[in-house]
Amino acid sequence: MAARKPRIVLVGGDGGPTGVPRHIVALSHALAPVADITVVSEPDRGGFLGLEGRHIALPGLASSLRPGAVWQGYQALMDALRTEEADLVWLHARLPVILGRLGAIRQAYKGRVSVTFHGLPFGPGHRRVMALLSRRLERWMARRTPPLEMVFLTEDQRDAMSAHLGCAGARHRLWVLGNASTIGPLPAPRQRGAGRHLVMTGRAGWQKNLEAAAAILPNLPEDTELSLCGPGTNDAGFAAKLRVIAGRARSRLHLLGPINDVGALLAAADGYLLTSRYEGEPIGALEAWEAGLPVFLADFPGARNLAKHPFSQVFSSEDPASRAREIDAGLDAFLGDKSRHAQDIRASWAKHHAPEIFATNARRLVETWLAAGA
DSSP, X not given: OOOOOOEEEEEOOOXXXXXXXHHHHHHHHHHTTTSEEEEEESOOSSTTTTOOSEEEEOTTOSOOSOHHHHHHHXXXXXXXXXXXXXXXXXXXXXXXXXXXXXXXXXXXXXXXXXXXXXXXXXXXXXXXXXXXXXXXXXXXXXXXXXXXXXXXXXXXXXXXXXXXXXXXXXXXXXXXXXXXXXXXXXXXXXXXXSSEEEEEEOOSSTTTOHHHHHHHGGGSOTTEEEEEESTTTTOHHHHHHHHHHHGGGGGXXXXXXXXXXXXXXXXXXXXXXXXXXXXXXXXXXXXHHHXXXXXXXXXXXXXXXXXXXXXXEEOSOSOHHHHHHHHHHHHHHHHHTHHHHHHHHHXXXXXXXXXXXXXXXXXXXXXXXXXXXX
C-alpha cells in the first residue's frame, strides 16, 4: 500500500494578482507531486490562476483595520484549520501570519506550523507607527508561539529578523526560500510605434510608490512611455492624481489596472521600473529578469540583492530628473546590443530564479520540517 501523502495547507490573504498569491501558486506546483495541497485565502480575484490543489475561499483574511472583519477572519481560519487536520500549516501574507500564530499560541488547531515573511514588516520605507507596532508584535509572538519554521525571501531579511528577535528567536528555526517567476516563453511582441517603453507592475498604495514613477516620466525623452499595471492603478481618483504628477507627459502614461498576462506586456517593453519604498523579493522584477529586460530600482532595502541581474541599476538619488538620466543611459546601453544583453539576462535568471530551482528548494524544506515532526 502506498504511503499517505502529507497534507499541507497554504494560507494566504488577498486573492488579487499580487506577489503572495503567485508565490503560493508556485509552491502548490512544487509540492503537489509529494503532498495533498489545500489553499485557504480570500476569494480568488485572479491571483490564484493555475493553482494546484483545492482552494477554500474565506472572507476576512486580507489586511483590514476593521476589528470585526479581523475577528471574522480569525474564526473562519481556525475552523478551516481544525477541519483540515493538516500535517503542515504554512502561513503567508501579513494578516494570516498574525492570525495563524495567535491560533498556534491558543492551540486552536493541530499540525506543524511554518511562516513565510514576504518582506520584513518593519524597517526603512514602512510607516513609522506601524513599523514600531510590528517590531513589538514580532518579539511578543516569538516568545509565545510554539517553535516555528520561519522562512524569509532573502538572507538579509533572515539575518535582520534574527538580530531583532535576539534570544526570543532562539526557539525557532530560520530559513531562506526566495521567489521564482514563471511567465514562460514570451509571445511575439505586439506591434508598437517608435520609441522606448518602460513597464512597472504593482498595486496602487504606499509600498509601491507609483507617484515616484509618474514623477520620473516628464524628465525622460519624449520617445519614452510608461505603463503601470496592478490592482488600483486604473481607479479614477488614483489615475487622475498620477496624470497631474506626470504633467506634460500624461499622454505617455498608461494606467492598465490588473492584468493576468504580464508576459505580453513585458514582451513589448524595453525596461522595467520599480520605485517601491520597501519590498520582500519583488516577483515583478524577477519576471522582467526572466523576460530579458534591464531593471531600474529605487534604493529600497533589498534592491541590491538583485545585483546578480547583469543589467540592473539602483538609483543613486531620489530626484526624478537624476533617476530619468540614469534610466535614459541604461536604456541606450541595453538597446545598443539588445539581443546579446537580453540573452545574458535570461541566462542569469535561469541560474538563480527558475521554477525548477524554487521547486527543489521548497520540497527540501518541507521534507526537513516533516521529518523533524515525525
